[in-house]
Amino acid sequence: MHPDRLSLTFAALADPTRRAILVRLSSGARTVTELAAPHDMSMPAISKHLRVLERCGLIERSREAQWRPCRIKAAPIKEAVDWMEQYRRHWEESLDRLEEYLQELQKEKPHGRRKK
Amino acid sequence: MHPDRLSLTFAALADPTRRAILVRLSSGARTVTELAAPHDMSMPAISKHLRVLERCGLIERSREAQWRPCRIKAAPIKEAVDWMEQYRRHWEESLDRLEEYLQELQKEKPHGRRKK
DNA sequence: GGGGCGTTTAACCATTTGGTTAAATACAGA
C-alpha cells in the first residue's frame, strides 16, 4: 500500500496507458470514451486507470449529462518534479563519488574488525 | 510488465523505502548494510529494492572485497523529469479547459445521436 | 416509460510486488 501522495503519483505515472491518457488530456478535457478510443482495451480497464489517476489527484472528473469529462491537475506533477529536482543536483555531482568511497573503504580496512 | 525504462523508473520511485535509499545515496556511495541500517526491514528486502533500482539504471553496484557499494546514476531521473516538464506547461495552462470543453459538448448535443 | 448510450461496479483471474526466513555464496583475515 502507498499511503503518501508522492508514492501514488509515481505509481500512477509508471503505466504507459496512464501516461498516454495524461498526454491526451494536456490538450484539454476529454470524455472517458474519447480517452479509451486509442487503446486496445476494454472500457472497464480504462475506467480503472482513470480511478488510479484520480486517487492521486492527477485528474478530476465532473458530470455533464451522461458524460464524465476528465481534466488534468498539475499539482501532483509539480510535487513529483520538486522531489526529483531537490536531489538532482547532488545526483549529477556524485558521478565519481564511488572512487572517493572506495578510498574511504581502503582506509578503514587495513585490519580492523571494527563494529558497524 | 513494464518494458520501457521510463515506466521502470517511475515504478522504482513509487516506493518510499527506495526513495529514502536514493536520498541517502545522494550524499555519496554506500554499502548495502549501510543503506539497510535506517530501515526496519530484512536484508533480502533491501537487496530486492536495490535490484529494482538497478534494473532501471537509477543505481550501479560494483565490487570491493566483500562489499557491494552502490552509487546513484542521474540519467533515468533526468528522463523522468524531462517527460514531466514536456507537458507541465500544458497541464498548468489547462486549469480551466473544462469550461471550454463543456461548451463544446453543449454545441454537439442539441439533438444529435451522432456516431463517432 | 422504454431504448440506447456512456460509464461504473462486481466478480473473477494471472502476474507482480514487497515482505519473510533459511540457505548459499563470496571474501578477509588469523
Next chain:
DNA sequence: TCTGTATTTAACCAAATGGTTAAACGCCCC
C-alpha cells in the same frame, strides 16, 4: 583451512495490479 562478515538466492506468502466479461446505473430522447 576455518571462522566471521557481507550479500544474494530460493522458496514461500499476502496483497496489489492490470486485465477480462457480465451486469448495473444514470441520463437523454422519443
